[in-house]
Amino acid sequence: MPKIIVAIDGYSSCGKSSTAKLVARQLNYPYIDTGSMYRAVTLYFIQNHVSPTNPKEVEKALQDIHISFRRQDDEGKNETYLNGLNVETEIRKMYIAEKVSDVAALVQVRHAMVAQQQQMGREKGVVMDGRDIGTVVFPEAELKIFMTADPLVRAQRRQLELMEKGELIGIEEIAENLKKRDYIDTHRAEGPLRQAEDAFYLDNSFITLEEQVDLVVRLADEQI
Numbered sequence: 001m002p003k004i005i006v007a008i009d010g011y012s013s014c015g016k017s018s019t020a021k022l023v024a025r026q027l028n029y030p031y032i033d034t035g036s037m038y039r040a041v042t043l044y045f046i047q048n049h050v051s052p053t054n055p056k057e058v059e060k061a062l063q064d065i066h067i068s069f070r071r072q073d074d075e076g077k078n079e080t081y082l083n084g085l086n087v088e089t090e091i092r093k094m095y096i097a098e099k100v101s102d103v104a105a106l107v108q109v110r111h112a113m114v115a116q117q118q119q120m121g122r123e124k125g126v127v128m129d130g131r132d133i134g135t136v137v138f139p140e141a142e143l144k145i146f147m148t149a150d151p152l153v154r155a156q157r158r159q160l161e162l163m164e165k166g167e168l169i170g171i172e173e174i175a176e177n178l179k180k181r182d183y184i185d186t187h188r189a190e191g192p193l194r195q196a197e198d199a200f201y202l203d204n205s206f207i208t209l210e211e212q213v214d215l216v217v218r219l220a221d222e223q224i
């Protein structure tokens with residue numbers, strides 16, 4: 001059976017990863033969460049006092065950063081490792097969310113991450129989510145989804161997610177962070193978030209996760 005690339009892009013916290021994970025499981029493909037790579041780079045920059053405005057420091061840091069994913073259980077849950085250490089919990093925290101879009105806007109960082117992502121999907125048969133997958137990483141992807149949802153719905157989902165991880169953050173602070181990240185992500189010069197011309201636009205504000213997964217799997221099946 002031919003393998004395809006499923007590229008899912010969209011705004012922050014609109015359910016891309018929940019959908020991508022379940023679609024990947026149904027297609028029996030690995031799921032690659034590219035946002036976690038930018039989060040891991042941000043964590044490294046913070047821990048090692050790397051100045052994002054100093055290209056030499058950024059270059060050196062990128063040479064020292066090794067990101068990998070390891071499957072944790074039969075559910076297909078992947079966790080992110082930075083230089084051999086599991087950083088999955090740490091990179092989901094709010095202090096990372098506050099800095100990640102500035103780090104992800106750096107050209108050197110984008111080039112390094114995009115090259116790794118292209119390598120991971122070189123044999124196809126992957127579901128990858130992010131902001132530039134259908135436009136920059138795999139412009140030839142067989143299926144591209146551009147996902148969005150109402151800002152309040154997104155903030156509520158994010159609040160619940162953080163709460164489940166033990167972080168209690170007010171809805172205004174979360175909504176503000178999402179707005180700021182979306183602004184930086186859509187306005188940066190390199191690999192900005194935008195809908196690819198051939199992407200399927202999916203607003204999931206008022207549909208269930210199951211409905212959304214069924215739809216994406218159906219669209220994928222049409223391409224296989």
Ligand code: C5P
Pocket residue numbers: 012013034035036038039100101102104105129130131132133181182185
């Ligand atoms: O998907 P997630 O919200 O975890 O991504 C964190 C941040 O990483 C985004 O706000 C965005 O700034 C950046 N990102 C990116 N390109 C990607 C994936 C994520 O710039 N492909």
